[in-house]
Amino acid sequence: LTLQHELRQALLRGDFVLHYQPQYRLSSGALVGLEALIRWRHPERGLLPPGLFIPLAEESGLIVQLGDWVMQEACRQTQAWQQADLPTVPISVNLSMGQFQRQNLIERVEEILNKTGLDPAYLELEITESMTMDVVHATAYLQRLKAIGVAIIIDDFGTGYSSFNYLKNLPISKLKIDRSFVRDLSQDPNDAAIVAAIIAMAHNLNLEVIAEGVETSAQLDFLSLHRCDEIQGFLYNPPLPAERIPELLETGR
Numbered sequence: 001l002t003l004q005h006e007l008r009q010a011l012l013r014g015d016f017v018l019h020y021q022p023q024y025r026l027s028s029g030a031l032v033g034l035e036a037l038i039r040w041r042h043p044e045r046g047l048l049p050p051g052l053f054i055p056l057a058e059e060s061g062l063i064v065q066l067g068d069w070v071m072q073e074a075c076r077q078t079q080a081w082q083q084a085d086l087p088t089v090p091i092s093v094n095l096s097m098g099q100f101q102r103q104n105l106i107e108r109v110e111e112i113l114n115k116t117g118l119d120p121a122y123l124e125l126e127i128t129e130s131m132t133m134d135v136v137h138a139t140a141y142l143q144r145l146k147a148i149g150v151a152i153i154i155d156d157f158g159t160g161y162s163s164f165n166y167l168k169n170l171p172i173s174k175l176k177i178d179r180s181f182v183r184d185l186s187q188d189p190n191d192a193a194i195v196a197a198i199i200a201m202a203h204n205l206n207l208e209v210i211a212e213g214v215e216t217s218a219q220l221d222f223l224s225l226h227r228c229d230e231i232q233g234f235l236y237n238p239p240l241p242a243e244r245i246p247e248l249l250e251t252g253r
């Protein structure tokens with residue numbers, strides 16, 4: 001049985017599950033968002049992280065179906081929490097290049113929003129810098145998503161190909177600083193300078209900025225000093241199974 005075949009089977013059998021990592025406003029500590037992160041409940045190997053199967057799903061093209069499932073499940077779950085009268089925060093979903101390149105992404109997003117009944121204001125899509133390299137395509141696409149009411153975040157910011165010209169023109173709302181810069185913030189002055197510069201630049205462009213991979217209070221202090229808007233990381237919470245989320249939504253933390 002090839003892994004690719006197994007992936008297909010898993011999709012049919014419903015063996016994938018989403019975990020949700022909380023995102024917090026730094027100034028208040030309030031819960032302001034959740035990132036949906038896929039896991040594979042493998043019948044023999046247990047819970048597998050995305051690093052073990054997303055690359056293969058991308059290579060095989062299965063990422064399009066898998067990505068549709070992720071978006072659908074994230075929207076369904078968010079809408080279900082809202083229907084249960086829990087406070088609602090936006091859900092962010094990671095997009096792969098293969099999903100971004102397909103012709104009918106916009107239609108799929110609209111379909112999923114219609115089907116689940118989720119207000120588009122509660123959906124955020126994370127793309128990477130490399131997806132914006134085809135500027136004409138990306139700009140047209142992102143403008144249509146923005147018109148629907150869906151927000152766009154640049155994920156892993158700083159690790160890809162970025163041009164300030166793109167940043168200026170693309171209809172995005174937030175930059176997510178890659179965790180490789182956050183990791184050594186307290187020891188490496190270069191990383192500290194890069195993080196400070198990304199935050200300042202984002203704000204000058206009227207973009208929000210979130211730091212991921214925040215693990216220590218020293219990192220938190222630095223990000224706070226530089227007025228980073230939001231944070232996500234093990235210091236607060238790791239990605240959590242869905243059943244852990246209602247208590248967090250209720251307390252707002």
Ligand code: G
Binds near residue numbers: 038070
């Ligand atoms: O959850 P974890 O830290 O193991 O995730 C590792 C990587 O897998 C992250 O970079 C994340 O962006 C990616 N990933 C997680 N869930 C999804 C998903 O639903 N779609 C895509 N394309 N990537 C995902």
Ligand code: G
Binds near residue numbers: 155215238
């Ligand atoms: O690239 P992306 O932003 O999608 O990656 C999210 C991934 O980062 C998740 O798989 C999550 O498990 C991981 N992650 C989240 N917080 C931390 C953290 O504080 N430290 C580390 N090392 N990884 C984290």
Ligand code: MN
Binds near residue numbers: 035094126155
């Ligand atoms: Mn992400």
Ligand code: NA
Binds near residue numbers: 157
């Ligand atoms: Na990232």
